[in-house]
Amino acid sequence: MQKTVPKTGIFIFDQGKRLARSIDLDAVIQRLARIKNVIRCEVLTDLAAPLPSIKEDFTSDKFNRIFWVGKFSDYQKKTIQSELSSAGLNPYMYEWCDLEEQGIGTKGVDSGIQTQKAIILIQMTLARTRLLEPLEPLELPAVDASLIIGAGVSGLHTATSLIGLCKKVYLVEKESGVGGKVASLHRLYPRICDPRCGLEFEIQKIRESDMIEVHTLSRVKSLFGSPGNFDVRIEKQSRYVSEEKCNACGECMKVCPAVIPEEQRSRESAFINETSQQVLNSLKSDKKAIHPAVPMTYPSTFVIERQYCPPDCRECVKACPALAVELEQTSSELAFKVGAVIITTGWDPYQLSKVDEYGYGIYPNVISNLEMERLLEDPPVLKEIGFIQCAGSRDERHLHYCSSVCCSVSLKQVLFLKEKLPDALCYIFYQDMRTPGFDEELYQKVKSLNNVIFIRGNPSTVKPGDNGKLRIHAEDTLSGKEIDLSLDLLVLAGGMMPSQGSFEIAQLLNLPQNNFGFFESHLQCHPEESQRTGILVGGACRGPMNISQSIESSHRAAMEVLPFLNRTILIEPKYPVLDLTKCDKCKRCMEECPFLSYVFDENGFPSLDLTKCRQCGNCMGICPLIAISLRNNTIKQIAAQVQAIKPSFISKEEPVILAFLCENDAYHAAQSAVEYGLPVPPNVFFIKVPCAGSVNNALVADALAFGIDGVLIAGCKDGQCHYVKGNQLVKTRSGDLSDKLQKMMIDPQRVRFESLEIRDSKKYVELVKSYIEELRAMGPNPFKS
Amino acid sequence: MPPKIDREKCDSCKAEKESLCEQICPGDLMTLDEDKKAYCRMPRDCWDCMSCVKACPKGAIETRIPYQLGYHVAKLIPMMGTNTITWTCIDINGKVERFQYINRGMLE
Numbered sequence: 001m002q003k004t005v006p007k008t009g010i011f012i013f014d015q016g017k018r019l020a021r022s023i024d025l026d027a028v029i030q031r032l033a034r035i036k037n038v039i040r041c042e043v044l045t046d047l048a049a050p051l052p053s054i055k056e057d058f059t060s061d062k063f064n065r066i067f068w069v070g071k072f073s074d075y076q077k078k079t080i081q082s083e084l085s086s087a088g089l090n091p092y093m094y095e096w097c098d099l100e101e102q103g104i105g106t107k108g109v110d111s112g113i114q115t116q117k118a119i120i121l122i123q124m125t126l127a128r129t130r131l132l133e134p135l136e137p138l139e140l141p142a143v144d145a146s147l148i149i150g151a152g153v154s155g156l157h158t159a160t161s162l163i164g165l166c167k168k169v170y171l172v173e174k175e176s177g178v179g180g181k182v183a184s185l186h187r188l189y190p191r192i193c194d195p196r197c198g199l200e201f202e203i204q205k206i207r208e209s210d211m212i213e214v215h216t217l218s219r220v221k222s223l224f225g226s227p228g229n230f231d232v233r234i235e236k237q238s239r240y241v242s243e244e245k246c247n248a249c250g251e252c253m254k255v256c257p258a259v260i261p262e263e264q265r266s267r268e269s270a271f272i273n274e275t276s277q278q279v280l281n282s283l284k285s286d287k288k289a290i291h292p293a294v295p296m297t298y299p300s301t302f303v304i305e306r307q308y309c310p311p312d313c314r315e316c317v318k319a320c321p322a323l324a325v326e327l328e329q330t331s332s333e334l335a336f337k338v339g340a341v342i343i344t345t346g347w348d349p350y351q352l353s354k355v356d357e358y359g360y361g362i363y364p365n366v367i368s369n370l371e372m373e374r375l376l377e378d379p380p381v382l383k384e385i386g387f388i389q390c391a392g393s394r395d396e397r398h399l400h401y402c403s404s405v406c407c408s409v410s411l412k413q414v415l416f417l418k419e420k421l422p423d424a425l426c427y428i429f430y431q432d433m434r435t436p437g438f439d440e441e442l443y444q445k446v447k448s449l450n451n452v453i454f455i456r457g458n459p460s461t462v463k464p465g466d467n468g469k470l471r472i473h474a475e476d477t478l479s480g481k482e483i484d485l486s487l488d489l490l491v492l493a494g495g496m497m498p499s500q501g502s503f504e505i506a507q508l509l510n511l512p513q514n515n516f517g518f519f520e521s522h523l524q525c526h527p528e529e530s531q532r533t534g535i536l537v538g539g540a541c542r543g544p545m546n547i548s549q550s551i552e553s554s555h556r557a558a559m560e561v562l563p564f565l566n567r568t569i570l571i572e573p574k575y576p577v578l579d580l581t582k583c584d585k586c587k588r589c590m591e592e593c594p595f596l597s598y599v600f601d602e603n604g605f606p607s608l609d610l611t612k613c614r615q616c617g618n619c620m621g622i623c624p625l626i627a628i629s630l631r632n633n634t635i636k637q638i639a640a641q642v643q644a645i646k647p648s649f650i651s652k653e654e655p656v657i658l659a660f661l662c663e664n665d666a667y668h669a670a671q672s673a674v675e676y677g678l679p680v681p682p683n684v685f686f687i688k689v690p691c692a693g694s695v696n697n698a699l700v701a702d703a704l705a706f707g708i709d710g711v712l713i714a715g716c717k718d719g720q721c722h723y724v725k726g727n728q729l730v731k732t733r734s735g736d737l738s739d740k741l742q743k744m745m746i747d748p749q750r751v752r753f754e755s756l757e758i759r760d761s762k763k764y765v766e767l768v769k770s771y772i773e774e775l776r777a778m779g780p781n782p783f784k785s
Numbered sequence: 786m787p788p789k790i791d792r793e794k795c796d797s798c799k800a801e802k803e804s805l806c807e808q809i810c811p812g813d814l815m816t817l818d819e820d821k822k823a824y825c826r827m828p829r830d831c832w833d834c835m836s837c838v839k840a841c842p843k844g845a846i847e848t849r850i851p852y853q854l855g856y857h858v859a860k861l862i863p864m865m866g867t868n869t870i871t872w873t874c875i876d877i878n879g880k881v882e883r884f885q886y887i888n889r890g891m892l893e
Contacts, residue, residue, distance in 0.1 A: 584803075585802075586799065586804070587799055625805075626867055626891075635867060639866075639892060697842070698865060698866050699866070699867060702866030702869050704864070704866075705871045706869070736842075736843050737844065739794075740862070744862045744873040745873065745875060745881050746873075782881070785885075
């Protein structure tokens with residue numbers, strides 16, 4: 001490739017002559033004009049007038065890159081860019097240098113020093129400008145379909161919002177019908193409506209759309225590829241009823257001899273009495289081996305659970321008028337391509353039999369809150385009912401967290417129960433009633449009912465009493481009194497835990513999960529983004545949440561998936577590039593990339609999956625052979641910037657600090673320090689980096705070798721890094737360098753890592769000041785010439 | 786004198802096959818032991834070229850100066866930048882001398 005000579009035009013924009021007041025602009029111009037290949041160098045006080053002549057100089061090829069010095073408003077930047085790009089200037093051939101944010105113009109600093117600093121700052125950025133190259137964004141082809149795993153309430157809502165946008169959806173569900181846990185609930189709070197009504201509304205949209213394929217009784221078997229182009233294989237178990245022929249007439253169910261036995265918890269018959277028998281009866285289902293899809297009857301095709309069929313029974317085959325029963329059906333596999341994946345695998349109830357003090361699974365009238373939902377459809381006559389909140393939640397032996405919905409659920413159940421059985425006496429044992437937001441209304445409503453008693457403190461024992469009743473011993477921690485009660489029914493409010501499906505998917509896709517097994521995401525800023533690009537998580541597989549929250553979450557996930565479903569994925573030219581001639585396959589970049597963006601190529605070299613990369617530059621920071629550079633911010637450019645600093649510009653004794661600031665927070669802290677007029681010492685130069693983790697130790701070593709007295713690397717606090725762990729990586733690396741400095745008999749504090757938050761501008765100024773004091777005490781860097 | 790490895794620092798370059806010191810050693814003396822820590826397998830063959838010291842990204846390798854040049858405590862430590870290299874030379878009396886060079890072309 002022919003190397004173009006970097007001809008630069010430098011324009012110092014001094015609106016309102018603010019710069020001229022603190023520095024000697026003529027001296028700066030004189031100094032700059034002597035530099036080779038600086039074609040035009042002038043001070044502008046207004047933008048509109050000189051812009052046409054700049055444009056003309058560019059079109060007549062006098063210079064091929066422009067370096068703007070000064071403070072520009074976003075509007076001015078946009079005008080300049082649109083004017084010049086219409087003249088054909090590549091948007092990556094600019095460089096901006098705001099002298100004021102670096103501390104030029106701070107009151108009380110000698111004008112000579114400020115002028116010197118301004119010249120150095122301009123030279124730093126000029127060094128970088130020389131190395132600019134015209135860049136173009138990449139457009140990679142992508143498939144505009146998405147895969148949704150789990151057809152519960154979240155999955156359905158995600159699917160309907162995507163088909164509403166005319167995007168193809170593959171919805172995969174392991175049960176025979178859609179609807180998930182929500183379909184098995186009796187009533188929803190706060191409107192006390194039937195959940196099936198809301199679900200049916202979504203299913204209707206699915207029924208009418210030809211943009212969606214629903215695969216029930218299916219599991220994802222493998223998923224390869226990268227965002228925009230995932231190859232999915234799903235395994236579809238046999239349904240034994242043809243989806244094309246079955247019209248759900250129900251003739252088969254009438255003749256089916258096999259009733260599916262109740263999922264039996266070992267209810268010991270010794271404890272069964274009249275009431276508990278009624279409870280058991282209400283919970284019993286008389287589902288046959290051939291039955292409509294569950295939980296919701298979509299798809300409308302029936303399904304046979306073959307393991308319950310009597311041997312050689314062919315009753316259903318004979319009875320079916322549509323000849324839809326196919327007992328010889330086998331499972332099949334299906335492959336397709338999608339651009340993105342949304343996981344909505346939801347939750348499972350915590351196994352209450354593990355909470356052994358309450359006797360769930362032993363006593364027939366101890367039931368879970370999910371079973372209570374079924375019981376509420378037609379409750380038997382009960383007199384005294386107990387509800388235990390936090391059964392296994394907020395408990396270090398079980399779930400450590402609060403599932404956030406169980407309190408409201410129990411209150412709803414009490415409310416509904418009292419409607420049906422107004423004379424029933426309800427006891428609610430709680431640790432703390434947690435009814436966030438408007439659920440408080442529900443709490444107040446239940447509190448105002450007669451014969452509802454709240455007892456703070458969970459029962460210590462549950463034992464069988466007379467006539468099959470339960471004997472409960474508890475302590476009311478508010479009054480300090482011990483209570484003994486005899487109850488007909490005890491409802492345990494069990495918590496939510498990640499579903500079995502979440503664990504399977506996590507293993508399959510190598511997705512990070514938190515300590516509790518819920519999917520890890522950047523909670524506040526991008527709650528639906530998993531740590532794998534192109535894979536989103538919505539609903540309760542992210543953490544305990546109520547139905548409206550999971551619907552919100554699923555719509556957000558549908559929104560965030562859109563950039564992957566555009567047929568092309570646009571990649572900003574800020575991605576890292578690996579120099580293969582230098583790489584020695586140490587694979588440190590692969591290990592430390594927070595998003596697993598690197599894969600091995602056929603020769604064993606790391607190769608970057610551009611669609612997965614989030615352009616944080618941590619690989620650039622980690623590479624021991626400085627073989628990786630961000631496309632628009634190469635290591636060579638930064639090295640040139642570091643080299644342009646003159647460490648004795650104030651005097652040989654006065655320390656000079658180079659700060660690498662993370663552009664997400666530390667940079668803004670430094671910038672606003674100047675805006676607030678805080679006294680920023682002139683001794684500090686900073687370089688903005690995409691993440692503190694992108695600072696390579698070689699750059700720090702360069703800075704020290706050139707005589708800079710202290711190097712400060714500032715990034716996020718632990719756990720706040722946008723790129724998961726960049727701050728920790730750089731902390732370890734700079735620690736290694738400090739150890740080396742100690743061996744070299746140089747003060748290890750010459751390299752420092754600090755955490756700064758976005759509003760820590762005061763802290764930044766204090767930090768710089770105290771660092772300068774420390775460096776003064778240490779004396780000048782021994783490499784300073 | 787052969788290189789001394791800080792076993793706590795050495796992370797075997799996270800490599801499955803060859804660590805950086807193993808790749809760079811002109812005598813092919815460096816290798817990983819069963820704990821995946823680098824060591825010099827034939828200390829008497831080491832020429833003290835210090836290539837491994839320069840290559841180690843963790844700063845885990847140190848070489849002693851040959852006794853003909855300086856006894857124990859004397860040290861020679863390189864620090865690699867992108868295109869700079871500095872040497873810190875500490876003699877047996879603790880006298881420190883430092884040198885700094887620019888290696889052009891390292892970034893090309």
